[in-house]
Amino acid sequence: MTARYSEDELIARLFAPIAGPAGLGLADDAALLPASAEPTVATVDMLVAGVHFFPDDPPALIAKKALRVNLSDLAAKGAEPIGFLLALALPHDWTNAWLTAFAQGLGEDAKAYAAPLIGGDTTATPGPLTISITALGRAPRFVPRAGARPGDAVFVSGTIGDAALGLVLRRDPALAARLPAEARAHLDDRYRLPRPRLDLVAALRAQATAAMDVSDGLAGDLAKLCRASGVSAVVEAPLVPLSPAAQEAIARAPAHFETALTGGDDYEILFTAGPGRDPPPGAVRIGEIVAGRTAPTFLDATKTQIVFGKMSFSHF
Template identity: 60%
Template sequence: MAERRFSEDELIAQIFAPLAAEGGFGLADDAAVLPSGAGDLVVTTDAVIAGVHFFPDDPPGLVAKKALRVNLSDLAAKGAEPVGFLLTLALPPDWTNGWLRDFAAGLAEDARDFACPLHGGDTTATPGPLTISITAFGRSARFVSRSGARPGDLIFVSGAIGDAALGLGVARGEPFTGRLGEAARAHLLERYRLPQPRLALAQTLRDHASAAMDVSDGLVGDLAKLLRASGASARVELSKIPLSAAAREAIAAEPGLFDRVVTGGDDYEIVLCAASEAAAALAREARQAGVALTEIGVATSGRDAPVFATADDRQIVFSNSSYRHF
């Protein structure tokens, strides 16, 4: 006999209520109360959809973590500390109780580790595909916008760029995958499935950044968005863009992958600008936070598209500067 699936009330009471914060009232009310605190209340929302942002057969715990972490990445880039989130879950006809339990277990682990508890949300049915939308809340003593970059500011990026875009290729079994070692394949796939929100840099951004945003649609395109918002341009040294050993291995196997590395989505790193006199403090605090931070260029005057230059001073134009949803 097939297992009886949870009713909506059972789903909420048994699966998600244990994750709820005190202000979520056990998810037994129609609204929640966020905790008071100093600074601006920062709000962001992102959805992830099966077949678009993750594979339908990906482990449900990892799907839950990715859904939360892409939102936490936005909070980090604004210099905000997380205080909670809302979850909207649209379940297709083939959902199971076991899938939900595993999903909630992954969500609970990250909610605890990132001090970002559940405050409420909604569950509904959909003909498909599975859709998960999270709205995350944070607080920041200084909201770090996209629009504060000024000519002369240095441009930095956290972590390594392009791993997730290559990891998607690994998940799809693209030909280059067969020329990678097992460790490289595992690293790239992990980076696609499980972003690392750079919340450890939130205080540093508040103290030093003139502008910042998370890199979700590709470094080339997202930096261009930041510069447009700031009314500035830039020169970026392509040779300085930080790459992991796995990404370098992939590019060595197929050099054309470099374009994907700098324009593909799902990095969830932070690109930021800061005055040159802040560079030493940025480097020191990033080291203390355990996050790599690399200077890749400088903001310039004007509103032209940023210049991406090779080591021998050739300017590279990318035909597709970022991932596009439409």
């Protein structure tokens, strides 16, 4: 039986090769970032096995999800990534093979998104696998949540609800069996592997008055943006973009339309922009910011208000 890597060995063999110059070969106590005239943006997200991903998911996909959810936050702020810090709490049953695959997936995304590893920490835990990533970026213009104004249009990128429905299918094999294989695969992929919208960074800097990524559900995250901005919103639910796979799932279980709008894990960008603005490619207008401090109103095709059982996912 091959002995597991020591802490020094796993850093040297698996993580130092994917570190950027600021990480100093992961041989020092801290990273050294070059000075810049642009503001630095920092964000952190923690992922816990059994909460944010299934423990038996492929380790490379777990690593990529952990990095991508942080890159999604940077994108929503108009920031381009410059690197990240990794804190990894490993349970007693980790193996060299698992950790090698994890580091390989992490390195692939670090290269693809020009976001090198620059430092971190590893430790043992009696609890579940826990991954915390702190991502750093730079933005000549930071796009806040607190900037939406009455009359602004509300936009969202991509499609909404795919990841939440992918999670539903993992938990409901009977519903999954009623969907075409292609639809099942699409929804599962969106749950396991977010697509950070770094392609929208330039457009957000140029025209967004407020923005955030959709991590806890469109309805709830719009409510957060509105609270921060001191406004409300009206959304036309039929305008919310749904993928063909999501439409297939909702057609078979209509109650999951609410899941799509409130379930979370989309990692798309929700943003507002002044009247008359055309959305950038990949985004659509779904509503309007209005005066007031009430929760956003969602209207169906008959202009009747939709009442949700809950607005978003919450850990507590």
